[in-house]
Amino acid sequence: MALGERDEFSGQMTTGHEWNGIKELNSPVPKPVYLALIAFGGFAILWTVLMPSWPGLNGYFRGLLGADQHVAVRESLTQAQAARAAWADRIGATDFASIQADESLMQVVRDTGATLFADNCAGCHGAKATGGPGFPNLANAPAMWGDEPETIAETIRVGINGQSPETRYAQMLAFGRDKMLSGAEIGTVVTYVESLSKPEVASSAEPELLAAGAEIFANNCAGCHGLEATGMVESGAPNLADEFWIYGGDRASIRDSVYHGRAGTMPSWEGRLSPTDIKLLTLYVLELRQAQQ
Template identity: 50%
Template sequence: MEIGERDPVTGHLTTGHEWNGIKELYTPVPHVVIFFLVTTVLFAVVYWVLMPAWPLGTTYTKGLLRIDQKTSVERQIEEAAAERSAWTRKIDEMDFAAIQSDPAAMTIVQESGRTLFGDNCAACHGTTAQGGPGFPNLTAKAWLWGGDPETIAETLRVGINSANEETRVSQMLAFGRDGTLDRKQITDVVAYVRSLGGLSGGVQAPPESTAAGREVFAANCVACHGDDAKGNRDLGAPDLTDATWIYGDDVQSIQTTIYAGRQGHMPHWEQRLSATERKILALYVLSLSEAGK
């Protein structure tokens, strides 16, 4: 076979190579491929010159534009910090009432408070703030220590039965375990307490049991819960006449509470959250109860 022989089928020249009767055609690289290869090389060279590209021991080529992700992220962080500083300073300077009357400030409270609540409070109170067994429903307006923003912020600061020296302290005595009340007295006072809130689920207590429970309540419970059983916010004693129960409103749950006592716990956030963050969180939590969410 001669070099330069033209294949009669395709019209391409051959290379002169033949194997087992098969001749190799000379098919050069298409011009479009060469074009894209040259373009790619040129792009790479331009990129190497303009952008960070090559490692040089402990450093790297910075490029004429001196642009990289690290500097971009640092700039974004600085811009975010400056923006955050502006609105945190605004929140710091305003009192609770002023913030609540300022729609722009309350927008900040809603956006930042939602994040703060999700990161710090949702584990106990739930993502909807409606609590669960042992954890108060923050949307029900059943505040143990008071529902104004200053009081809520103080509760966040010192906690309840926490390690803070100024912690709020609240404890339900173990009337049964300590022998203060016998089984019948506990049964009677449970019947009376459930009657206060109009609870009728389960077995209906006889009227005489409810009447006896009223006497037990007057002798043992009014010191904390009050004569009207509406609680005492100075002591963190809950209102027993509403529909909100931290540990459950069924007979067994209330019996357990009276027999064994309760001592809830809320950590203090003074060291983890700044004063501004606690201020925002207090207003956010309060807004949940006002919206009835």
């Protein structure tokens, strides 16, 4: 095929190459592509000159504009701290009731408290504070130590079975492992505990069995959980007569709790969180609880 042949369909010159009757056209690169390459190349050169770019032996080229992301981040943090101080000082100096009555401060609680909870508490209690195996439901279940703001703040501060010398202590005895109750007695008291929150168990179990379980409960469990098994905030013992369970409400889980005992742990957050952050978390948890009521 001769060079310089013009294709009769497109009007373009050919290169002289042909494959199975297909001729290669010598089409020029579109001008917009050249213009785009020039524009992008010019922008790259300009950016390299104006902004920090090439490394060197004693650092890096800082650019004619002197932009520095380290400075920008420090300035951003300073601005954020100044903005936080505007409301943090108010929250730190204001009592719980007054904060709850101030909608502008409660909006701060909702926004900042949600982040604090997600960063520090959700790993155990869940993103919605509804708990999980081994961790109590903070949004719905009765508060084991009480739901007054000061009480919740104190629990967050010192923890439960935590590292603080002021920590709250809560432990359920291992009635089976330590041979305080026999296997038969454990089975009887488990049936009684089940009957408190499960009508089908209460209606199907033999009255004599439930009476025996109630007696075992009164002699061994009521000192912490109360005679009605509704829990005691003085000892942090949970309510056993409602639908909420920390370690599971099925028969096997209840028996496991009675046999082996329980001793859950909550970290002591004092020193990790500021007093203002603890107050924010307290108010956020209370807000979650009120929303479920």
